Amino acid sequence: MNVQTIMVVGAGQMGSGIAQVSAQAGFQVILSDVKQEFVDRGLGTIHKNLSRNVEKGRMSEQEKADILSRITLSTDLADGEKADFVVEAVTENMAVKAEIFKKLDAVCPAHAVLASNTSSLPITEIAAVTSRPEKVIGMHFMNPVPVMKLVEIIRGLQTADEVYQLTEDLSKQMGKVPVSVNDFPGFVSNRVLMPMINEAIYCVYEGVATPEAVDEVMKLGMNHPMGPLTLADFIGLDTCLYIMEVLYEGFGDSKYRPCPLLRKYVKAGWLGKKSGRGFYVYN
Numbered sequence: 001m002n003v004q005t006i007m008v009v010g011a012g013q014m015g016s017g018i019a020q021v022s023a024q025a026g027f028q029v030i031l032s033d034v035k036q037e038f039v040d041r042g043l044g045t046i047h048k049n050l051s052r053n054v055e056k057g058r059m060s061e062q063e064k065a066d067i068l069s070r071i072t073l074s075t076d077l078a079d080g081e082k083a084d085f086v087v088e089a090v091t092e093n094m095a096v097k098a099e100i101f102k103k104l105d106a107v108c109p110a111h112a113v114l115a116s117n118t119s120s121l122p123i124t125e126i127a128a129v130t131s132r133p134e135k136v137i138g139m140h141f142m143n144p145v146p147v148m149k150l151v152e153i154i155r156g157l158q159t160a161d162e163v164y165q166l167t168e169d170l171s172k173q174m175g176k177v178p179v180s181v182n183d184f185p186g187f188v189s190n191r192v193l194m195p196m197i198n199e200a201i202y203c204v205y206e207g208v209a210t211p212e213a214v215d216e217v218m219k220l221g222m223n224h225p226m227g228p229l230t231l232a233d234f235i236g237l238d239t240c241l242y243i244m245e246v247l248y249e250g251f252g253d254s255k256y257r258p259c260p261l262l263r264k265y266v267k268a269g270w271l272g273k274k275s276g277r278g279f280y281v282y283n
């Protein structure tokens with residue numbers, strides 16, 4: 001199948017990044033969200049990232065203009081009728097994703113692949129709400145999408161081999177390195193990353209060390225680019241909690257219990273960088 005148009009559903013930090021790398025790879029992109037202000041903000045982020053590339057001499061003004069000209073904005077999922085490939089990147093919530101996949105299944109052409117950027121939810125379950133489970137696949141990008149090389153590709157129970165191949169090829173065209181993973185809670189990335197972040201939160205909860213000290217240990221001691229609590233703020237504490245819940249419920253193992261301090265912060269609305277406060281304060 002020859003993919004020309006990619007629709008990205010969800011214009012937040014992940015969706016806008018996916019739209020950017022898709023447009024940079026030469027695809028026509030429809031960036032969609034429920035409100036105009038959300039798609040405008042997503043486009044604004046892309047604009048800023050591309051401008052930085054121009055300033056750094058990595059891209060010409062003309063290339064930037066060409067990339068932006070390939071992106072159209074939408075607040076109507078019915079625009080999926082123009083898409084060959086869809087990447088859903090909305091909030092980590094099965095009910096919300098199921099609703100979107102049902103709608104996409106109804107409006108997208110029969111040949112269109114429906115991919116989810118879910119970071120932990122079962123692809124097989126998402127696929128089951130559609131009439132095309134063989135064309136549903138997980139395509140999990142890392143944050144910040146324009147910078148991070150990895151795409152975890154997750155086959156659902158019924159995902160067709162040619163759909164896997166197409167998704168792998170697209171990831172490479174976007175300059176990413178695809179890694180194949182099976183459909184288990186948290187896949188590989190979050191099964192390994194989130195318990196580490198959760199354990200770092202326990203260190204603060206139990207008074208082992210301050211957030212600054214925990215982050216310093218992991219940065220200077222393990223050469224991580226950012227400490228786990230800074231990273232948690234960057235990902236979003238609500239997302240971290242949700243993924244821990246998925247692991248806890250999916251494996252039924254107490255080693256995945258979310259730290260009570262994480263729950264408390266999320267209940268307080270301390271969601272990390274996006275809300276201005278998490279383990280650190282942001283202006």
Ligand code: CAA
Binds near residue numbers: 056118119146147193
């Ligand atoms: N969007 C686009 N580009 C960005 C960016 C963003 N949000 N943030 C940083 N960059 C770019 C910068 O422009 C810079 O590029 P140049 O040097 O070429 O201009 C480059 O990244 C490095 O940035 P900085 O020098 O400002 O800062 P840094 O060296 O600390 O790097 C970082 C920033 C790349 C984010 C680095 O801190 C890092 O790798 N952090 C860990 C990221 C990580 O673990 N991501 C995975 C999160 S988990 C996930 O996504 C999965 C999930 O399901 C939850």
